[in-house]
Amino acid sequence: MELKNLVTVKKIIETGNYQNAARALNYAQSTITFQMKQLESELGIQIFEKNGHKMELTQAGLDVLPIIDRILEATEELAYYHDRIEKMRGNLKVALPETLITYQIQPILRAFKEKAPNVKLSLQVMNCYAIQEQLINGTIDIAIHYDVGRYPKSITSHRIHTYPLVLVASPVLDEKQQDFVGENQKKQVCHIQNDPNALYLKIFNKYLKEKEIVLETELELWSIEAIKQSVMSNLGVAYLPRFTVERELATGKMIALETEMNDGEITAIYAYNKNKWVSPAMNLFLELLEGNEVTSCQ
Known part of the structure:
Protein backbone atom coordinates (compact mmCIF):
# COMPACT_ATOMS: atom_id res chain seq x y z
CA MET A 1 0.00 0.00 0.00
CA GLU A 2 1.41 3.37 -1.04
CA LEU A 3 1.65 5.94 1.75
CA LYS A 4 1.22 8.76 -0.78
CA ASN A 5 -2.25 7.40 -1.62
CA LEU A 6 -3.28 7.94 2.00
CA VAL A 7 -1.92 11.48 1.87
CA THR A 8 -4.03 12.05 -1.24
CA VAL A 9 -7.16 10.89 0.59
CA LYS A 10 -6.60 13.56 3.24
CA LYS A 11 -5.96 16.21 0.59
CA ILE A 12 -9.20 15.34 -1.24
CA ILE A 13 -11.11 15.71 2.04
CA GLU A 14 -9.40 19.04 2.70
CA THR A 15 -9.87 20.53 -0.78
CA GLY A 16 -13.24 19.00 -1.68
CA ASN A 17 -12.53 17.20 -4.96
CA TYR A 18 -9.95 15.49 -7.17
CA GLN A 19 -9.20 18.60 -9.22
CA ASN A 20 -8.37 20.77 -6.22
CA ALA A 21 -6.34 17.98 -4.62
CA ALA A 22 -4.34 17.54 -7.82
CA ARG A 23 -3.60 21.27 -7.89
CA ALA A 24 -2.55 21.30 -4.23
CA LEU A 25 -0.29 18.25 -4.61
CA ASN A 26 1.04 19.36 -8.01
CA TYR A 27 -0.27 16.16 -9.65
CA ALA A 28 -2.23 15.59 -12.80
CA GLN A 29 -5.87 14.88 -12.05
CA SER A 30 -5.47 11.48 -13.72
CA THR A 31 -2.84 10.65 -11.08
CA ILE A 32 -5.32 11.35 -8.30
CA THR A 33 -7.91 9.18 -10.00
CA PHE A 34 -5.38 6.36 -10.44
CA GLN A 35 -4.27 6.57 -6.79
CA MET A 36 -7.84 6.33 -5.52
CA LYS A 37 -8.67 3.41 -7.80
CA GLN A 38 -5.52 1.63 -6.63
CA LEU A 39 -6.30 2.22 -2.97
CA GLU A 40 -9.95 1.23 -3.32
CA SER A 41 -8.88 -1.96 -5.10
CA GLU A 42 -6.44 -2.81 -2.31
CA LEU A 43 -9.02 -2.17 0.42
CA GLY A 44 -11.96 -3.62 -1.48
CA ILE A 45 -14.18 -0.61 -0.75
CA GLN A 46 -15.33 2.62 -2.36
CA ILE A 47 -13.81 5.55 -0.45
CA PHE A 48 -15.39 8.54 -2.20
CA GLU A 49 -18.64 9.28 -3.98
CA LYS A 50 -19.48 12.34 -6.05
CA ASN A 51 -22.04 14.86 -4.79
CA GLY A 52 -22.29 17.68 -7.30
CA HIS A 53 -18.82 19.14 -7.68
CA LYS A 54 -17.68 17.73 -4.34
CA MET A 55 -16.25 14.34 -3.45
CA GLU A 56 -17.62 13.03 -0.17
CA LEU A 57 -16.57 10.05 1.90
CA THR A 58 -18.78 6.99 1.68
CA GLN A 59 -19.71 5.23 4.90
CA ALA A 60 -16.85 2.80 4.25
CA GLY A 61 -14.55 5.78 3.73
CA LEU A 62 -15.67 7.26 7.04
CA ASP A 63 -15.02 3.92 8.73
CA VAL A 64 -11.41 3.65 7.50
CA LEU A 65 -10.53 7.35 7.92
CA PRO A 66 -9.44 6.98 11.58
CA ILE A 67 -7.09 4.17 10.50
CA ILE A 68 -5.65 6.35 7.73
CA ASP A 69 -5.16 9.15 10.26
CA ARG A 70 -3.31 6.84 12.65
CA ILE A 71 -0.99 5.60 9.88
CA LEU A 72 -0.13 9.13 8.75
CA GLU A 73 0.34 10.34 12.32
CA ALA A 74 2.61 7.39 13.12
CA THR A 75 4.65 8.18 10.01
CA GLU A 76 4.97 11.80 11.07
CA GLU A 77 5.96 10.74 14.57
CA LEU A 78 8.74 8.55 13.18
CA ALA A 79 10.00 11.48 11.12
CA TYR A 80 10.24 13.54 14.30
CA TYR A 81 12.01 10.84 16.32
CA HIS A 82 15.44 12.48 16.12
CA ASP A 83 14.07 15.99 15.80
CA ARG A 84 12.87 17.18 19.17
CA ILE A 85 11.94 20.66 20.25
CA GLU A 86 15.37 22.18 19.43
CA LYS A 87 14.91 21.35 15.75
CA MET A 88 11.19 21.78 15.40
CA ARG A 89 9.80 21.76 11.88
CA GLY A 90 6.72 20.74 9.91
CA ASN A 91 3.29 22.35 9.73
CA LEU A 92 0.79 23.44 12.36
CA LYS A 93 -2.76 24.50 11.48
CA VAL A 94 -4.61 26.71 13.95
CA ALA A 95 -8.05 28.25 13.40
CA LEU A 96 -9.45 31.15 15.42
CA PRO A 97 -11.86 34.11 15.11
CA GLU A 98 -10.74 37.60 14.17
CA THR A 99 -11.34 39.15 17.60
CA LEU A 100 -9.06 36.65 19.37
CA ILE A 101 -6.21 36.74 16.86
CA THR A 102 -6.26 40.55 16.78
CA TYR A 103 -6.59 41.36 20.47
CA GLN A 104 -5.75 38.31 22.62
CA ILE A 105 -3.52 35.67 21.00
CA GLN A 106 -0.74 37.87 19.56
CA PRO A 107 1.68 37.28 22.50
CA ILE A 108 1.27 33.51 22.11
CA LEU A 109 1.86 33.68 18.35
CA ARG A 110 4.96 35.81 18.88
CA ALA A 111 6.36 33.42 21.49
CA PHE A 112 5.68 30.43 19.26
CA LYS A 113 7.50 31.95 16.27
CA GLU A 114 10.47 32.79 18.49
CA LYS A 115 10.71 29.24 19.83
CA ALA A 116 9.84 27.43 16.58
CA PRO A 117 11.00 29.60 13.65
CA ASN A 118 11.17 26.64 11.25
CA VAL A 119 7.55 25.55 11.76
CA LYS A 120 5.10 26.65 9.09
CA LEU A 121 2.26 28.08 11.17
CA SER A 122 -0.98 28.27 9.19
CA LEU A 123 -3.54 30.57 10.82
CA GLN A 124 -7.09 30.35 9.52
CA VAL A 125 -9.52 33.07 10.59
CA MET A 126 -13.14 31.98 10.50
CA ASN A 127 -16.46 31.77 12.30
CA CYS A 128 -16.53 29.79 15.57
CA TYR A 129 -19.00 27.22 14.25
CA ALA A 130 -16.82 26.65 11.18
CA ILE A 131 -13.75 26.26 13.41
CA GLN A 132 -15.50 23.59 15.45
CA GLU A 133 -16.49 21.74 12.27
CA GLN A 134 -12.93 21.95 10.90
CA LEU A 135 -11.50 20.40 14.07
CA ILE A 136 -14.04 17.57 14.10
CA ASN A 137 -13.25 16.88 10.41
CA GLY A 138 -9.53 16.78 11.18
CA THR A 139 -8.50 19.59 8.82
CA ILE A 140 -6.90 21.69 11.59
CA ASP A 141 -4.70 20.78 14.55
CA ILE A 142 -5.84 23.29 17.18
CA ALA A 143 -9.10 25.21 17.44
CA ILE A 144 -9.32 28.47 19.40
CA HIS A 145 -12.80 29.95 19.56
CA TYR A 146 -15.72 30.99 21.68
CA ASP A 147 -17.59 28.11 23.26
CA VAL A 148 -20.49 27.21 20.94
CA GLY A 149 -21.37 23.80 22.39
CA ARG A 150 -19.90 20.46 23.36
CA TYR A 151 -17.53 18.47 21.20
CA PRO A 152 -17.62 14.70 20.65
CA LYS A 153 -15.65 12.60 23.16
CA SER A 154 -12.61 12.44 20.88
CA ILE A 155 -12.06 16.19 21.32
CA THR A 156 -10.70 17.72 24.52
CA SER A 157 -11.29 21.40 25.27
CA HIS A 158 -9.93 23.83 27.83
CA ARG A 159 -11.14 27.20 28.99
CA ILE A 160 -9.02 30.25 28.20
CA HIS A 161 -11.08 33.10 29.63
CA THR A 162 -14.60 34.49 29.93
CA THR A 267 -16.02 32.11 26.98
CA ALA A 268 -12.98 31.44 24.81
CA ILE A 269 -11.64 27.89 24.66
CA TYR A 270 -9.01 25.92 22.82
CA ALA A 271 -9.52 22.34 21.66
CA TYR A 272 -7.73 19.49 19.91
CA ASN A 273 -8.24 15.82 19.09
CA LYS A 274 -6.90 13.85 22.04
CA ASN A 275 -6.54 10.72 19.89
CA LYS A 276 -4.23 12.49 17.44
CA TRP A 277 -0.47 12.38 17.84
CA VAL A 278 0.77 15.64 19.32
CA SER A 279 3.81 16.81 17.37
CA PRO A 280 6.53 18.83 19.14
CA ALA A 281 5.23 21.98 17.41
CA MET A 282 1.66 21.30 18.50
CA ASN A 283 2.83 20.47 22.02
CA LEU A 284 4.71 23.79 22.23
CA PHE A 285 1.64 25.74 21.10
CA LEU A 286 -0.54 23.95 23.67
CA GLU A 287 2.01 24.65 26.39
CA LEU A 288 1.93 28.35 25.51
CA LEU A 289 -1.87 28.33 25.71
CA GLU A 290 -1.77 26.48 29.03
CA GLY A 291 0.74 29.00 30.34
CA ASN A 292 -1.87 31.66 29.72
CA GLU A 293 -3.57 30.68 33.00
CA VAL A 294 -6.21 28.47 31.42
CA THR A 295 -8.33 25.95 33.28
CA SER A 296 -9.78 22.68 32.05
CA CYS A 297 -13.35 22.56 30.74
CA GLN A 298 -13.68 18.84 31.30
Whole structure:
Protein backbone atom coordinates (compact mmCIF):
# COMPACT_ATOMS: atom_id res chain seq x y z
CA MET A 1 0.00 0.00 0.00
CA GLU A 2 1.41 3.37 -1.04
CA LEU A 3 1.65 5.94 1.75
CA LYS A 4 1.22 8.76 -0.78
CA ASN A 5 -2.25 7.40 -1.62
CA LEU A 6 -3.28 7.94 2.00
CA VAL A 7 -1.92 11.48 1.87
CA THR A 8 -4.03 12.05 -1.24
CA VAL A 9 -7.16 10.89 0.59
CA LYS A 10 -6.60 13.56 3.24
CA LYS A 11 -5.96 16.21 0.59
CA ILE A 12 -9.20 15.34 -1.24
CA ILE A 13 -11.11 15.71 2.04
CA GLU A 14 -9.40 19.04 2.70
CA THR A 15 -9.87 20.53 -0.78
CA GLY A 16 -13.24 19.00 -1.68
CA ASN A 17 -12.53 17.20 -4.96
CA TYR A 18 -9.95 15.49 -7.17
CA GLN A 19 -9.20 18.60 -9.22
CA ASN A 20 -8.37 20.77 -6.22
CA ALA A 21 -6.34 17.98 -4.62
CA ALA A 22 -4.34 17.54 -7.82
CA ARG A 23 -3.60 21.27 -7.89
CA ALA A 24 -2.55 21.30 -4.23
CA LEU A 25 -0.29 18.25 -4.61
CA ASN A 26 1.04 19.36 -8.01
CA TYR A 27 -0.27 16.16 -9.65
CA ALA A 28 -2.23 15.59 -12.80
CA GLN A 29 -5.87 14.88 -12.05
CA SER A 30 -5.47 11.48 -13.72
CA THR A 31 -2.84 10.65 -11.08
CA ILE A 32 -5.32 11.35 -8.30
CA THR A 33 -7.91 9.18 -10.00
CA PHE A 34 -5.38 6.36 -10.44
CA GLN A 35 -4.27 6.57 -6.79
CA MET A 36 -7.84 6.33 -5.52
CA LYS A 37 -8.67 3.41 -7.80
CA GLN A 38 -5.52 1.63 -6.63
CA LEU A 39 -6.30 2.22 -2.97
CA GLU A 40 -9.95 1.23 -3.32
CA SER A 41 -8.88 -1.96 -5.10
CA GLU A 42 -6.44 -2.81 -2.31
CA LEU A 43 -9.02 -2.17 0.42
CA GLY A 44 -11.96 -3.62 -1.48
CA ILE A 45 -14.18 -0.61 -0.75
CA GLN A 46 -15.33 2.62 -2.36
CA ILE A 47 -13.81 5.55 -0.45
CA PHE A 48 -15.39 8.54 -2.20
CA GLU A 49 -18.64 9.28 -3.98
CA LYS A 50 -19.48 12.34 -6.05
CA ASN A 51 -22.04 14.86 -4.79
CA GLY A 52 -22.29 17.68 -7.30
CA HIS A 53 -18.82 19.14 -7.68
CA LYS A 54 -17.68 17.73 -4.34
CA MET A 55 -16.25 14.34 -3.45
CA GLU A 56 -17.62 13.03 -0.17
CA LEU A 57 -16.57 10.05 1.90
CA THR A 58 -18.78 6.99 1.68
CA GLN A 59 -19.71 5.23 4.90
CA ALA A 60 -16.85 2.80 4.25
CA GLY A 61 -14.55 5.78 3.73
CA LEU A 62 -15.67 7.26 7.04
CA ASP A 63 -15.02 3.92 8.73
CA VAL A 64 -11.41 3.65 7.50
CA LEU A 65 -10.53 7.35 7.92
CA PRO A 66 -9.44 6.98 11.58
CA ILE A 67 -7.09 4.17 10.50
CA ILE A 68 -5.65 6.35 7.73
CA ASP A 69 -5.16 9.15 10.26
CA ARG A 70 -3.31 6.84 12.65
CA ILE A 71 -0.99 5.60 9.88
CA LEU A 72 -0.13 9.13 8.75
CA GLU A 73 0.34 10.34 12.32
CA ALA A 74 2.61 7.39 13.12
CA THR A 75 4.65 8.18 10.01
CA GLU A 76 4.97 11.80 11.07
CA GLU A 77 5.96 10.74 14.57
CA LEU A 78 8.74 8.55 13.18
CA ALA A 79 10.00 11.48 11.12
CA TYR A 80 10.24 13.54 14.30
CA TYR A 81 12.01 10.84 16.32
CA HIS A 82 15.44 12.48 16.12
CA ASP A 83 14.07 15.99 15.80
CA ARG A 84 12.87 17.18 19.17
CA ILE A 85 11.94 20.66 20.25
CA GLU A 86 15.37 22.18 19.43
CA LYS A 87 14.91 21.35 15.75
CA MET A 88 11.19 21.78 15.40
CA ARG A 89 9.80 21.76 11.88
CA GLY A 90 6.72 20.74 9.91
CA ASN A 91 3.29 22.35 9.73
CA LEU A 92 0.79 23.44 12.36
CA LYS A 93 -2.76 24.50 11.48
CA VAL A 94 -4.61 26.71 13.95
CA ALA A 95 -8.05 28.25 13.40
CA LEU A 96 -9.45 31.15 15.42
CA PRO A 97 -11.86 34.11 15.11
CA GLU A 98 -10.74 37.60 14.17
CA THR A 99 -11.34 39.15 17.60
CA LEU A 100 -9.06 36.65 19.37
CA ILE A 101 -6.21 36.74 16.86
CA THR A 102 -6.26 40.55 16.78
CA TYR A 103 -6.59 41.36 20.47
CA GLN A 104 -5.75 38.31 22.62
CA ILE A 105 -3.52 35.67 21.00
CA GLN A 106 -0.74 37.87 19.56
CA PRO A 107 1.68 37.28 22.50
CA ILE A 108 1.27 33.51 22.11
CA LEU A 109 1.86 33.68 18.35
CA ARG A 110 4.96 35.81 18.88
CA ALA A 111 6.36 33.42 21.49
CA PHE A 112 5.68 30.43 19.26
CA LYS A 113 7.50 31.95 16.27
CA GLU A 114 10.47 32.79 18.49
CA LYS A 115 10.71 29.24 19.83
CA ALA A 116 9.84 27.43 16.58
CA PRO A 117 11.00 29.60 13.65
CA ASN A 118 11.17 26.64 11.25
CA VAL A 119 7.55 25.55 11.76
CA LYS A 120 5.10 26.65 9.09
CA LEU A 121 2.26 28.08 11.17
CA SER A 122 -0.98 28.27 9.19
CA LEU A 123 -3.54 30.57 10.82
CA GLN A 124 -7.09 30.35 9.52
CA VAL A 125 -9.52 33.07 10.59
CA MET A 126 -13.14 31.98 10.50
CA ASN A 127 -16.46 31.77 12.30
CA CYS A 128 -16.53 29.79 15.57
CA TYR A 129 -19.00 27.22 14.25
CA ALA A 130 -16.82 26.65 11.18
CA ILE A 131 -13.75 26.26 13.41
CA GLN A 132 -15.50 23.59 15.45
CA GLU A 133 -16.49 21.74 12.27
CA GLN A 134 -12.93 21.95 10.90
CA LEU A 135 -11.50 20.40 14.07
CA ILE A 136 -14.04 17.57 14.10
CA ASN A 137 -13.25 16.88 10.41
CA GLY A 138 -9.53 16.78 11.18
CA THR A 139 -8.50 19.59 8.82
CA ILE A 140 -6.90 21.69 11.59
CA ASP A 141 -4.70 20.78 14.55
CA ILE A 142 -5.84 23.29 17.18
CA ALA A 143 -9.10 25.21 17.44
CA ILE A 144 -9.32 28.47 19.40
CA HIS A 145 -12.80 29.95 19.56
CA TYR A 146 -15.72 30.99 21.68
CA ASP A 147 -17.59 28.11 23.26
CA VAL A 148 -20.49 27.21 20.94
CA GLY A 149 -21.37 23.80 22.39
CA ARG A 150 -19.90 20.46 23.36
CA TYR A 151 -17.53 18.47 21.20
CA PRO A 152 -17.62 14.70 20.65
CA LYS A 153 -15.65 12.60 23.16
CA SER A 154 -12.61 12.44 20.88
CA ILE A 155 -12.06 16.19 21.32
CA THR A 156 -10.70 17.72 24.52
CA SER A 157 -11.29 21.40 25.27
CA HIS A 158 -9.93 23.83 27.83
CA ARG A 159 -11.14 27.20 28.99
CA ILE A 160 -9.02 30.25 28.20
CA HIS A 161 -11.08 33.10 29.63
CA THR A 162 -14.60 34.49 29.93
CA TYR A 163 -15.02 37.91 28.37
CA PRO A 164 -17.80 40.48 28.93
CA LEU A 165 -19.69 41.83 25.91
CA VAL A 166 -20.71 45.43 25.41
CA LEU A 167 -23.02 47.46 23.19
CA VAL A 168 -21.09 50.51 22.00
CA ALA A 169 -22.02 53.73 20.26
CA SER A 170 -20.62 57.14 19.47
CA PRO A 171 -20.95 59.64 22.34
CA VAL A 172 -22.84 61.93 19.95
CA LEU A 173 -25.58 59.38 19.26
CA ASP A 174 -28.99 60.95 19.93
CA GLU A 175 -29.99 60.23 23.54
CA LYS A 176 -33.38 58.82 22.49
CA GLN A 177 -31.60 56.26 20.32
CA GLN A 178 -29.36 55.19 23.22
CA ASP A 179 -32.22 53.39 24.98
CA PHE A 180 -31.82 49.62 24.58
CA VAL A 181 -33.72 48.73 27.74
CA GLY A 182 -37.25 49.78 26.85
CA GLU A 183 -39.40 47.27 24.98
CA ASN A 184 -41.26 47.47 21.67
CA GLN A 185 -39.08 50.04 19.92
CA LYS A 186 -38.35 50.80 16.31
CA LYS A 187 -35.04 52.63 16.34
CA GLN A 188 -33.45 54.74 13.63
CA VAL A 189 -30.12 53.13 14.36
CA CYS A 190 -27.90 50.96 12.18
CA HIS A 191 -26.56 47.66 13.53
CA ILE A 192 -22.91 47.39 12.45
CA GLN A 193 -21.52 43.85 12.33
CA ASN A 194 -18.93 41.70 10.58
CA ASP A 195 -20.47 38.20 10.69
CA PRO A 196 -24.18 37.53 11.33
CA ASN A 197 -23.25 34.03 12.56
CA ALA A 198 -20.81 35.24 15.23
CA LEU A 199 -21.77 33.90 18.66
CA TYR A 200 -21.96 37.32 20.33
CA LEU A 201 -24.20 38.63 17.53
CA LYS A 202 -26.55 35.70 18.04
CA ILE A 203 -26.76 36.73 21.69
CA PHE A 204 -27.51 40.35 20.75
CA ASN A 205 -30.08 39.46 18.09
CA LYS A 206 -31.85 37.18 20.56
CA TYR A 207 -32.02 40.06 23.03
CA LEU A 208 -33.45 42.43 20.41
CA LYS A 209 -36.09 39.87 19.52
CA GLU A 210 -37.07 39.33 23.17
CA LYS A 211 -37.30 43.08 23.74
CA GLU A 212 -39.08 43.60 20.40
CA ILE A 213 -36.49 46.19 19.43
CA VAL A 214 -36.16 46.67 15.68
CA LEU A 215 -33.13 48.49 14.26
CA GLU A 216 -33.58 50.46 11.06
CA THR A 217 -30.72 48.97 9.01
CA GLU A 218 -27.73 46.65 9.15
CA LEU A 219 -24.21 47.33 7.93
CA GLU A 220 -21.92 44.34 7.42
CA LEU A 221 -18.22 45.20 7.33
CA TRP A 222 -15.08 43.15 6.81
CA SER A 223 -13.22 43.70 10.08
CA ILE A 224 -13.58 44.67 13.72
CA GLU A 225 -11.39 47.72 13.15
CA ALA A 226 -13.70 48.89 10.36
CA ILE A 227 -16.67 48.42 12.68
CA LYS A 228 -14.99 50.46 15.42
CA GLN A 229 -14.20 53.32 13.06
CA SER A 230 -17.80 53.30 11.82
CA VAL A 231 -19.18 53.39 15.35
CA MET A 232 -16.91 56.32 16.25
CA SER A 233 -18.19 58.08 13.12
CA ASN A 234 -21.74 57.65 14.51
CA LEU A 235 -22.85 55.37 11.70
CA GLY A 236 -24.51 52.97 14.15
CA VAL A 237 -24.05 50.70 17.17
CA ALA A 238 -22.10 47.48 17.54
CA TYR A 239 -22.15 44.59 20.02
CA LEU A 240 -18.61 43.33 20.63
CA PRO A 241 -16.34 41.66 23.16
CA ARG A 242 -15.40 44.47 25.52
CA PHE A 243 -11.66 43.86 25.14
CA THR A 244 -11.87 44.98 21.50
CA VAL A 245 -13.06 48.49 22.47
CA GLU A 246 -11.49 48.98 25.91
CA ARG A 247 -9.18 51.76 24.74
CA GLU A 248 -11.93 53.65 22.91
CA LEU A 249 -14.21 53.45 25.94
CA ALA A 250 -11.43 54.68 28.24
CA THR A 251 -10.68 57.67 26.00
CA GLY A 252 -14.32 58.60 25.48
CA LYS A 253 -14.32 57.89 21.76
CA MET A 254 -17.13 55.39 22.39
CA ILE A 255 -19.73 54.92 25.09
CA ALA A 256 -21.22 51.73 26.48
CA LEU A 257 -25.01 51.54 26.21
CA GLU A 258 -27.06 49.97 28.99
CA THR A 259 -28.85 46.67 28.29
CA GLU A 260 -30.59 44.04 30.40
CA MET A 261 -28.82 41.03 28.93
CA ASN A 262 -28.28 38.22 31.43
CA ASP A 263 -25.91 36.32 29.14
CA GLY A 264 -23.71 39.25 28.15
CA GLU A 265 -20.44 37.33 28.09
CA ILE A 266 -18.65 34.67 26.07
CA THR A 267 -16.02 32.11 26.98
CA ALA A 268 -12.98 31.44 24.81
CA ILE A 269 -11.64 27.89 24.66
CA TYR A 270 -9.01 25.92 22.82
CA ALA A 271 -9.52 22.34 21.66
CA TYR A 272 -7.73 19.49 19.91
CA ASN A 273 -8.24 15.82 19.09
CA LYS A 274 -6.90 13.85 22.04
CA ASN A 275 -6.54 10.72 19.89
CA LYS A 276 -4.23 12.49 17.44
CA TRP A 277 -0.47 12.38 17.84
CA VAL A 278 0.77 15.64 19.32
CA SER A 279 3.81 16.81 17.37
CA PRO A 280 6.53 18.83 19.14
CA ALA A 281 5.23 21.98 17.41
CA MET A 282 1.66 21.30 18.50
CA ASN A 283 2.83 20.47 22.02
CA LEU A 284 4.71 23.79 22.23
CA PHE A 285 1.64 25.74 21.10
CA LEU A 286 -0.54 23.95 23.67
CA GLU A 287 2.01 24.65 26.39
CA LEU A 288 1.93 28.35 25.51
CA LEU A 289 -1.87 28.33 25.71
CA GLU A 290 -1.77 26.48 29.03
CA GLY A 291 0.74 29.00 30.34
CA ASN A 292 -1.87 31.66 29.72
CA GLU A 293 -3.57 30.68 33.00
CA VAL A 294 -6.21 28.47 31.42
CA THR A 295 -8.33 25.95 33.28
CA SER A 296 -9.78 22.68 32.05
CA CYS A 297 -13.35 22.56 30.74
CA GLN A 298 -13.68 18.84 31.30
